[in-house]
Amino acid sequence: MSRGRYKIFLGMAAGVGKTYRMLQEGHAEADAGRDVVIGYLEPHKREETSAQARGLEVVPRRRASIREVEVEEMDLPGVLRRRPDLALIDELAHTNPPGLEHEKRYEDIADVLAAGIDVFSTVNVQHLESLNDQVAELTEVRVRETVPDSVLGTADEVVLIDLTPEALIERLRAGKVYPGENIQAALDNFFKIENLAALREVSLRQVAEDVESKRLVYSEAGAVGRRREEDKVAADAPKAVGERLLALVRPQPSSQRLVRRAWRSAQRLGTDLDLLWVKPPGQPIEGELERQVTALRRLASVLGATLLIEEHDDLVAAVARVVRERGSTYIMVGESNPPKGFARLREPLPQRLMRATPPGVDVRIVAHRGLKEGGK
Amino acid sequence: MIEHFLVGLALILGLALGFLFARRHRGGAGGTEAVHHILLPFTGTEISRRAIDAALRLARAEGATLMPAYLAQVPKQLPLDCAIPKEADSAMAMLEAIEQRASSQGVPVDARIERGRTYRHALARLLDHETFDRVVVSATATGASGFSGDDLVWLLEKAPAEVLILRPGPADHRVLSVNGRGRLS
Numbered sequence A: 001m002s003r004g005r006y007k008i009f010l011g012m013a014a015g016v017g018k019t020y021r022m023l024q025e026g027h028a029e030a031d032a033g034r035d036v037v038i039g040y041l042e043p044h045k046r047e048e049t050s051a052q053a054r055g056l057e058v059v060p061r062r063r064a065s066i067r068e069v070e071v072e073e074m075d076l077p078g079v080l081r082r083r084p085d086l087a088l089i090d091e092l093a094h095t096n097p098p099g100l101e102h103e104k105r106y107e108d109i110a111d112v113l114a115a116g117i118d119v120f121s122t123v124n125v126q127h128l129e130s131l132n133d134q135v136a137e138l139t140e141v142r143v144r145e146t147v148p149d150s151v152l153g154t155a156d157e158v159v160l161i162d163l164t165p166e167a168l169i170e171r172l173r174a175g176k177v178y179p180g181e182n183i184q185a186a187l188d189n190f191f192k193i194e195n196l197a198a199l200r201e202v203s204l205r206q207v208a209e210d211v212e213s214k215r216l217v218y219s220e221a222g223a224v225g226r227r228r229e230e231d232k233v234a235a236d237a238p239k240a241v242g243e244r245l246l247a248l249v250r251p252q253p254s255s256q257r258l259v260r261r262a263w264r265s266a267q268r269l270g271t272d273l274d275l276l277w278v279k280p281p282g283q284p285i286e287g288e289l290e291r292q293v294t295a296l297r298r299l300a301s302v303l304g305a306t307l308l309i310e311e312h313d314d315l316v317a318a319v320a321r322v323v324r325e326r327g328s329t330y331i332m333v334g335e336s337n338p339p340k341g342f343a344r345l346r347e348p349l350p351q352r353l354m355r356a357t358p359p360g361v362d363v364r365i366v367a368h369r370g371l372k373e374g375g376k
Numbered sequence B: 001m002i003e004h005f006l007v008g009l010a011l012i013l014g015l016a017l018g019f020l021f022a023r024r025h026r027g028g029a030g031g032t033e034a035v036h037h038i039l040l041p042f043t044g045t046e047i048s049r050r051a052i053d054a055a056l057r058l059a060r061a062e063g064a065t066l067m068p069a070y071l072a073q074v075p076k077q078l079p080l081d082c083a084i085p086k087e088a089d090s091a092m093a094m095l096e097a098i099e100q101r102a103s104s105q106g107v108p109v110d111a112r113i114e115r116g117r118t119y120r121h122a123l124a125r126l127l128d129h130e131t132f133d134r135v136v137v138s139a140t141a142t143g144a145s146g147f148s149g150d151d152l153v154w155l156l157e158k159a160p161a162e163v164l165i166l167r168p169g170p171a172d173h174r175v176l177s178v179n180g181r182g183r184l185s
Helices: A019-030 A045-053 A076-082 A105-114 A131-140 A152-153 A165-173 A179-189 A195-220 A229-241 A253-267 A289-302 A317-325 A342-343 A349-356 B002-027 B049-062 B083-103 B119-129 B149-158
Strands: A006-011 A036-040 A062-066 A069-073 A086-089 A118-124 A157-161 A244-248 A272-279 A308-311 A330-336 A362-366 B037-042 B047-049 B067-074 B112-116 B134-138 B162-166 B175-177
Touching: A006 A152, A006 A195, A019 A036, A019 A118, A019 A157, A036 A076, A036 A342, A045 A272, A045 A362, A105 A118, A105 B149, A118 A229, A157 A195, A157 A244, A165 A179, A165 A195, A179 B047, A244 A253, A244 A317, A253 A272, A253 A289, A253 A330, A253 A362, A253 B083, A272 A289, A272 A317, A289 A308, A289 B083, A289 B112, A317 A349, A330 A349, A349 A362, B002 B067, B037 B049, B047 B049, B049 B067, B049 B083, B049 B134, B049 B162, B067 B083, B067 B119, B083 B112, B112 B119, B119 B149, B149 B162
Parallel strands: A006 A118, A006 A157, A036 A086, A086 A118, A244 A272, A244 A330, A272 A308, A330 A362, B037 B067, B037 B134, B067 B112, B134 B162
Antiparallel strands: A062 A069, B047 B175
16 A cells, blocks of 8 residues: 655744645545545634635544543544545644554654555644754744654645735734734734744745755655666766865864865855865864864854765775765865875875876865965 | 893983973963963954954963954844855955964964854853953944943953953054955055
């Protein structure tokens, strides 16, 4: 039995219309002849939502209790017994009361999908685990019910329900989100323009990242060797024209100059920058070294560069491997100290790198520059 | 045989005592602890030359490393740890110029860029995870320093190090500024 299709409606906040849109699409599927049921719906006493649910079959809820208080929950066995083509299940971040099959509703949904039933569901962006802190910092409101980000990754489709902050506040004022007595409190706390604008940006970025990661997964899956040679050439063509910089660094202050130069070059070329430290095997990262690694990591983060740490006893071999893996086209190295003793007999690093890396990869040495002329 | 052993022992003892004596002399100039890092926080695209020169003088005299730290503000709607290429561009030019100046005076530099919601927040984050022995800030009100009087009071209270606040002076119009290139003016 194949897994059901999973579609998630993602919103920046309550009231943007996720559930409404889910029901609309549920109706469209039913009109197209599919067997659609509501597995669980939380209309929040919103008239528009309740009206939109009319005409769709609802799987009756079951009763459960939390500390002797009776609550109504989705009847997972009931949905599975009913076996529709598509189940609409609201609020995937919900936490179930103890004693039910799973702790969280997204786990219930996984069972439904595993039974071959398609699922439409909803979630707000602040419920995603990785964004929880960020959203709490932005809005000073922390939600307790979180879901792993991977849940979003398991969806076949993520639909962002977007609404401008002004339009959402208008809906709130019109009583379309919360009942009258709660409107002012909501406006005073969570539903501020700056909060909603920030949340909207976070949601848009989240979906953009999801699209990008799916594109990458697709592209990697497509790379598994059944393609004809000409397809491979065509698929690899964009890589060939793209530049990618790799700067060889060490966790020490003098590497910062190299990072600065490399970053400037990357900016000019409009390309990505990787920083690579080839760490000698077994070298413990502690004390001053740890401090410098942290500083390098922070600098990479400020610049949007990627810091790679490879443990290897052969610098050139490690660099060559990373160059191949990352598709680097430029390698930047710092000026090294004059060799002493037997090291003088050894071929210089740039030449060794040129030989070990694929043809077409340039090696650039960043010289130490003193005070610029005219600068005093 | 016993004489050889005694001569060897005397040599080892002599070397050990000599090593200890030299170490004590190196670390104990005037009986004070050596200063290792001097923090020079700044914001925006210019920094008082007096502040840089004071920090460099101190660093040279004490054999310390200068830690210029560019403080960047991250807008509320962006994650605090996001990349900040525009700010980084200014920071890079400033740090490059400071490093060149330090290099000409033989002072080692270990630069930082720190992000925060406000300059004070960035400074607080820096204080949290870096160790240094002195902080040099300029009280010159060029308008670009980014530190208010309150910030300086806060720094005096919070910094786990000596804080050197340079009083305003007639040469404060001389700043190291960047117009994209890190030029001294």
